[in-house]
Amino acid sequence: MEVAGEVLASESQLHVLAVDDSHVDRKVIEKLLKISSCKVTTVESGARALQFLGLDEEKGSLGFNGLKVNLIMTDYSMPGMTGYELLKKIKRSSAFREIPVVIMSSENILTRIDSCLEEGAEEFLVKPVKLSDVKRVMNDCIMRGETEGNNRRRVDKRKFEDDNHASSSSSSSSSIPSSPSSPLPSSPSTAATSSPLHSLKRAKLRDDN
Amino acid sequence: MEVGQMQRRLVDYTKSLFMEGFLDAQFLQLQQLQDESNPDFVVEVVSLFFDDSEKLLNDLTMALDQPNVDFKKVDAHVHQLKGSSSSIGAQRVKNACIAFRSFCEEQNIDATLRCLQQVKQEYYLVKNKLETMLRLEQQIVAAGGSIPMIELGF
Numbered sequence: 470m471e472v473a474g475e476v477l478a479s480e481s482q483l484h485v486l487a488v489d490d491s492h493v494d495r496k497v498i499e500k501l502l503k504i505s506s507c508k509v510t511t512v513e514s515g516a517r518a519l520q521f522l523g524l525d526e527e528k529g530s531l532g533f534n535g536l537k538v539n540l541i542m543t544d545y546s547m548p549g550m551t552g553y554e555l556l557k558k559i560k561r562s563s564a565f566r567e568i569p570v571v572i573m574s575s576e577n578i579l580t581r582i583d584s585c586l587e588e589g590a591e592e593f594l595v596k597p598v599k600l601s602d603v604k605r606v607m608n609d610c611i612m613r614g615e616t617e618g619n620n621r622r623r624v625d626k627r628k629f630e631d632d633n634h635a636s637s638s639s640s641s642s643s644s645i646p647s648s649p650s651s652p653l654p655s656s657p658s659t660a661a662t663s664s665p666l667h668s669l670k671r672a673k674l675r676d677d678n
Numbered sequence: 679m680e681v682g683q684m685q686r687r688l689v690d691y692t693k694s695l696f697m698e699g700f701l702d703a704q705f706l707q708l709q710q711l712q713d714e715s716n717p718d719f720v721v722e723v724v725s726l727f728f729d730d731s732e733k734l735l736n737d738l739t740m741a742l743d744q745p746n747v748d749f750k751k752v753d754a755h756v757h758q759l760k761g762s763s764s765s766i767g768a769q770r771v772k773n774a775c776i777a778f779r780s781f782c783e784e785q786n787i788d789a790t791l792r793c794l795q796q797v798k799q800e801y802y803l804v805k806n807k808l809e810t811m812l813r814l815e816q817q818i819v820a821a822g823g824s825i826p827m828i829e830l831g832f
Contacts, residue, residue, distance in 0.1 A: 493726045493762040500711050500719060546757065575761050597704045597765045600711065 484508040488518045488543035501603045515550030545574035560589040681823035688814040705767030734759045753782040770800045
């Protein structure tokens with residue numbers, strides 16, 4: 470199995486697939502990514518994204534993509550297939566579940582953010598996306614590639630699920646936030662790793678509220 | 679008019695657009711993304727915004743003109759317009775869209791018609807302002823000057 474780090478070393482540039490039905494947003498995200506030294510492919514829908522990746526059922530398992538995709542950034546609200554549905558399809562595919570997926574949305578709805586993170590999204594960016602957001606995502610990707618963070622992340626996610634299924638003595642597993650102002654439950658292990666970014670992002674969103 | 683004067687005029691004009699709320703920080707972000715490799719970036723994005731918006735406003739006009747208004751469809755169009763105006767920093771258009779969406783939720787036909795007028799007004803205003811600003815920029819560049827970067831103190 471190819472490790473993300475090896476891919477990065479050989480191609481030296483992250484190849485990002487950006488998915489958004491808005492023409493304006495595709496243009497902006499493309500620029501943000503190019504300025505951050507990425508190769509960019511933009512597509513207008515989840516269906517096109519899957520085709521590009523080669524997940525199109527009609528075309529078989531390997532489509533016409535010449536370059537490996539290192540990161541997918543997708544809008545949430547799109548006609549046809551939403552970003553959430555695209556995320557699920559990617560995370561449930563053995564070939565592509567390793568690719569980090571970032572969701573972008575103009576609406577910071579807590580349940581929406583939760584569902585996306587639960588399904589395996591790396592981050593949830595609130596639109597309009599800024600250069601600082603993109604740079605942070607890039608840094609995460611590079612760090613993950615170098616330190617095999619993917620394996621770490623999977624372990625932590627499983628641990629988090631185990632904590633939830635375990636006896637309810639742990640307070641973190643029993644509290645579900647009912648209002649936007651309460652912090653989300655997270656097991657100590659996830660909080661200690663790359664999830665501080667999630668906490669930061671959630672903190673940011675609370676401030677915006 | 680010499681270049682220095684034109685540059686000052688541009689800076690004053692651009693600053694007024696921010697002060698009056700036509701544009702917000704996201705527009706500044708776009709300007710900062712422009713560089714020598716892509717000197718027309720802002721013009722291109724703004725043009726896309728104009729094209730998208732005009733289509734959406736037409737779609738909205740038609741959708742609200744139906745005997746049985748499909749508010750879900752109307753809301754979907756407004757959501758798109760809100761998104762693109764937010765992405766380029768057209769703050770007043772975005773805010774008008776936010777108000778519009780709340781009336782869509784209420785399925786209030788009179789209010790939504792008023793909102794459409796409001797959004798159209800804000801759109802044409804910002805379109806006019808942006809075109810003026812971009813024209814000023816073009817004149818400076820044509821005269822051999824460079825576009826001054828706006829620093830916002832607030």
